Amino acid sequence: MEVMKKLWDLREKSEAVIRSLDSSIISSQYQRLVELGIRDGESVVCLKVSPFGGPRVYQVCGSVFSIARDVASRISIDEAQPNSFSGLVANV
């Protein structure tokens, strides 16, 4: 069975689509993530991979967020095939 990729696995300057948020994220935080636009179906670009496993920077929904590993590793993604996404990467 193929293991779904996580947001944390997304390389710098690459794009993906969020597939699902893990149910282990506590409900109030889950709701806030959805409110911020971090939810299934949204395109996401990784802008910055910090050294030593520090929080990474992602662009989602016209906003930029810094997300730590404990959250980013609980968000499943579909990584973009070349030429198949919104071209967000070209704009960052």
Add this chain to the structure above:
Amino acid sequence: MSKILLMGNPNSGKTLLFNQLTGLKRKVANFPGVTVEITSGSYFEDPELEIVDFPGVYSLHPLTQDEKIAVENFDKFIHHDQITAVVCVLDATRLQRSLYLAFQVIEKCRQNNKAVFVALNMMDEIILRKIDLRIEKIEEALGVKTIGVSARRSLGFADFKELATQAKNNPENLHAKLSFEGSVASLKDKAKKIESELFPNISLILKSQNRLDRLFLSNWLGGALFLLTMLFLFQSIFTWATPMIDFIDMCISTTGSWVVERLPEGFVSHFVEDALFGGVGSFLVFVPQIAVLTLIIGFLEDSGYLVRAAIICHKPLSFFGLSGKSFIPLLSGHACAIPAIFASRTIESPLKRKITMAVLPLMSCSARLPVYGLFVAVLIPSGGFFGGLVGYQGLAFLACYLTGIVVALLISAMLSKWAKNTPDDVPFVLELPPYRWPHWKPLWRKVSSDSWAFIQKAGGVIFAVTMVIWFLGYFPNGADHLDTSFLSYLGKAIEPVLSPLGLDWKFGVAILTSFLAREVFVGTLGTLYGLENAEDDIVGLTQTLHDHQLSLAAGLALLMFFVIAPQCISTLAVLKKETGGWKMPIQIFVGYTILAYALALMVYHLVPLL
């Protein structure tokens, strides 16, 4: 009086808009029972209308403590008849996110038959980038009156006036026409659709932000810039504040001696000179430092850099069970623990918030500065490495600050180990606001209100303590007989506790008085050694302490005690208010006092071995 409520996201420019719409006079009040501030002021176009600035929230489903209080109070305020209208302040450059809150606020107003309109802020940035944003289309989509404004450039204020007048005279014209009931997902979809139809080039706005982030968050340069910023912060607390402190000192001593010259010699003149003017002086000298620190932290916050600093610090702080969001309170704690405790409300995780508050009293606040200054001058020779470029005394100062930080980190690591796997821990997600050049108005207001709050809250205590000490030291035998005063009895009573540290009763008295306000320590010591205005005359006090042969070991032990001991009644009182009970303040007081004593004892016995 009619009132208009401003609601908006954090960083939507709501506070700047508020500052521009209100005159110089304003009221800062707390929500009942809590310390979250709510600011109001009369509208400059209509003094009969009051504008109320609510704390920024992301949504009406609150997450942080601050948001909970703001949202609960919004629910209450909306039922008041005095509230004629609610204004949703949206950041036009962050349309999708802003619209989500707007939907919720509009729906709430619709259900309560309250007038509501939307102010699309930051329109100057939209115009500058030649983006064609159709406001009438947004108005159509939201079903409420919508105007474009720029708080920074004072644009669109005539439209605001028109709607504010309508809200007062014909509020029914501003009632919401559309309903925005629905799930979070459906509202987000709606916001996304509106943005993509009206504002397809949103990512262009982010381009310049991302360019700057590549610099400020870059692996090496970003770290170096961060360290430089912190260095600048510390340097400016000392260098910028010093001329102001000197000026305040000069004013007080000139006025003091002018008054004293006109008084007969005796009790009254002693009282006026030492207790009255000395008392006022002892707390006013802290105002410049607090003002400078508030100014710089405010500048970093409004420019958007402080959030980047939190990201840089997150990983190192997480080793010690803290979050990047703890960084801002910990940094502010170096000015004063009280605003820092308030700042820790932005930490969503209740556990990390508690730990941050628990270690905040260990940050070397500005009240410790005079004590450090005195002992560093007494114990550490001047001169330094590289021809004096890196001074020994400067290094000693740094060591004091670092000791506090290291102990704080170790304690937070310990606390988080004990509390491991608390189920309500909240993970780290931070939005990066755009970089913006801060506007002077909100900055100035913040600096003046924080300084004034210090004078009001701490000033009274410090002044009262100085008075009490003076009386205890003056009686029963008058001036020049301090060694037989009431104060000396107190000091001698605790001497057995201090003699293992090589300290005599005079230090005991000074430590006792400093438990009400640390900064009183230097003044008390000066009084005990018969020096007038010891705060101004550090050199004189230094010489006196040398003459009394304060040993290096005892001096360093005392310094260590001051780095750790939680000697501040105000901090403990604020902690009680924030945690809802005396448990944590008492634990902190007892724990840190014992730790401070133990470490001081260790220093006293280790130094002679070196």
